[in-house]
Amino acid sequence: MNADPAVNPDPAVDSVVDPGPGHTPWPVADAARYRALGHWRGQTFGTWLSGLAAAYAERTAVVGVSAATGEQVRWNYAELDEQAHRLAAGFADRGIEAGERVLVQLPNVAEYVPVIFGLWRAGALPVFALPAHRHSELVHFAAHSEAAAIVTVGSHDRHDYAAAAHAVAGEVPSVRRVFVVGSDEFAELAAAEPRELPDPDPEGLAFLQLSGGSTGMSKLIPRTHDDYLYSVRESARICRLRPDSVYLVVLPVAHNYPMSSPGILGALHAGAAVVLSPRPDADTAFALIEAEGVTMCGVVPPLAAAWVQAAGRTRRDLSTLEVLLVGGAKCGRELAERIEPALGCRLQQVFGMAEGLVFYTRLDDPDELVLSTQGRPISLDDEIRVVNPDDPDAGSGDVVEPGQAGALLTRGPYTIRGYYRAADHNATAFTADGFYRTGDLVRLRPSGHVEVVGRVKEQINRGGEKVAPEEVENHLMAHPDVLDAALVGVADDFLGERTCAYVVPVDGTEPGEAELRRFVRERGVAAFKVPDRVVLTAEFPTTGVGKTSKRELRAVLAAQAKNG
Amino acid sequence: MADPTQQAGLTAASVRADVADLLGRDAGDIGADENLLDAGLDSIRIMSLIERWRAAGADTVEFPDLAERPELGRWISLLTQENA
Structure with missing residues (x-):
């Protein structure tokens, strides 16, 4: 059973582009249905933001620390949309073309928001790396997506991101440019004369998210403007975001969860304010909750546990906090029960995946469901199957008895039908009839609420x-x-x-x-x-x-x- | 997790024991200048230590203080009057 050390695979050079399409479109009939139901509205992120800027021009959109100055900045919706236009022009002037992939590795700095909208307006596809990612991972993302450029910061938290990006550019031939947010060159780019660029196809790819993966390196997840915006609008509605809501980002902002569950995009959809915290620790986050009147925040269970502990001794006023979302990993019942008393806010469990499907407990669900389940799907058109967990090839028809634990399969209006350029992997990650094998072991309640039991992958x-x-x-x-x-x-x-x-x-x-x-x-x-x-x-x-x-x-x- | 309110303040030995507990190692094995991130600590675990130590009386310690130099010797001198 021992592997031969002479043939150790080296993930750092496992960067051969898989054959297979970048985008596996939904079947024509499904796409027509999603359009007819109003799920897909033919809108891109760029035009969506401009619509919000028209409706909420003077309202605060983004509060955060600027990578350029290290100072806190505050931009309203009109300013954000103008910056997106300028950045789009700046990227286009520097050779970034519509359809090209751009690796984005930014910490929780204010510029993150205008930068991604600038890329979207230029028709480019952000590839969302996390600040924690290092050389071998970045090389894989850049090579696999054939990225044309990298957007990052200089030195941050004792790590030289710009040097890391240049090292990737030196190894991946497709990477022509490295843009360093906070540099003088970037300030010039961001000051370009704003102009309208051709609007990309709303049903085309908008960006690539990263999957956690189960075999080898992360897979890239291709999402479209239309499918993602549907999940964003519904998330904003389910989480009851309003123009006077204030959403705090404490997790790394490029994660799918703080992006869209309901995240920065859900908050923007509601005309609410997004506050970016540079760190997730309770001292930093509680100070921002008090100063900005934060009403909603999304955390992972270990962070929720640390906050519950810290709430006992903080002198900060957390009374504005209405909802704490907990997700990313299963929130145990014991922790779930401590959140509302300690933090004085409603707990909302969320269970989602960057591939699409997201479950939320609803704010008016009975306590028992909020404490013991991870919620129900966003959409009535999310098709859910719980199938035989012992058969990795179980089809969508191999369902278990009601209430039994099984492997979760799903397809729907915002769940991908294939990973990016990964034909071989797609053959097993999806069923023949298009269901995504999530790899999660779940039990379904009669109410449609799901309880995560573990992983099959x-x-x-x-x-x-x-x-x-x-x-x-x-x-x-x-x-x-x-x-x-x-x-x-x-x-x-x-x-x-x-x-x-x-x-x-x-x-x-x-x-x-x-x-x-x-x-x-x-x-x-x-x-x-x-x-x-x-x-x-x-x-x-x-x-x-x-x-x-x-x-x-x-x-x-x-x-x-x-x-x- | 031990009830921190029962601790009569932090000592070099208790700080060392808390770190060793999280790392699953013998307290005596951890070098004073060993990089604790290499040893398996991460920011979430550092946060849990902060909560424990603040509850035990180190009420001014903040995340960046510990994250800046993740070494046991440095932490002990920050948190107690003792040396590692």
């Missing part, structure tokens, strides 16, 4: 950040002293799951835990993928036969970790 959910075992194992196996490695998720009170790497060293070597962790980090991966624990073991338990043994092995190791 091999993916570790570390406090909301998804980790693909194979990717981390490949990094570990690149170490000269590592013969084989298996990464498993183990229960963690705080994170829900943490990662534990079991490593078989090459005979006669004894690589240290800290050394292996540092090695993975220095391979250029996000910190959340660095194993929390590394356990050396002389050999792996035997696990049946054949090529699926790595999967079985992980299951055996995970069970061992649980029992002792």
